[in-house]
Amino acid sequence: MSRVIEKYLPGVHKAAGDTTPPDVEAILAAIDFSVWDALASQMKPDLEATAQEAVTTVFATLNLSTEGSDLFNLSDTQALEYAEMRSAELVGKKWVDGVLVDNPSAQWAITETTREDLREMIGQAFAEQWTPAQLARHIDESFTFSAGRAEMIAETETAFAQTAATVQTGKNLGATTKSLSMSNLHDIDDECDLAQAAGQIPIDDPFPGGALHVPLHPRCCCVEMVHVPKPTKEPDND
Ligand SMILES: [Zn+2]
DSSP, X not given: OHHHHHTTGGGTOOOTTOOOOOOHHHXXXXXXXGGGHHHHHHHHHHHHHHHHHHHHHHHHHXXXXXXXXXXXXXXXXXXXXXXXXXXXXXXXXXXETTEEEEOTTOSSOHHHHHHHHHHHHHHHHHHTTOOHHHHHHHHHHSGGGSHHHHXXXXXXXXXXXXXXXXXXXXXXXXXXEEEEEOOTTOOSOOHHHHHHHTOSEETTSOOTTSOSSSOSSTTOOOEEEEEOOOOOOOOOOO
8 A cells, every 4th residue: 555655655745844735635536445346355255154144143042943934034135235235335335236336425434444544644744744765664554554454344344244134133023122242351341331231222222322233342342132022922712
């Protein structure tokens, strides 16, 4: 990535004393993120497997048979749809007939956060009069382009896929509430404690802290549970 940006560095690095800020927007617009499209195809099967597994888990937890179940088939299809949608959204795209096209309304796109991080770094480079080499090193060493971030994204997306499929399956089965079961990996108090303390809340309400679904923060290992009402036995009429 730094090599790509280096091409545009003459616009960033100003002679000492020049106070005209660089046209950061133009620099960012010139960066081609299309190599990231491959990520969508790479993430898709993983997210599909995760989401499908979550559907199966809900059915298994409730001792419901999946064989010939319309609700299972519906939930399974929705899980696949989620995985397809999210794998593309992740890189600011959507799938149309098997092709990735720009999606201006993509949420939580990693391309967007990456742009934001670069905007900040380029701004700092200008303010502190870094050389192009300094900026390039800074970019290479940043968290934005680290293996740690890639791992965090994979963890977060896996958790989101799990939750999305669990909640949708729960809704298909009549659940109207959810709750948070806190991971025992939590050693400091945070929004997860508040969410667990809130008990069962309406399924479409945000948890205390504002997040709609688990993970409530990066590296959150808590579990979101849906509460499916026990089927009331139909009275025998004969
Ligand atoms: Zn948590």
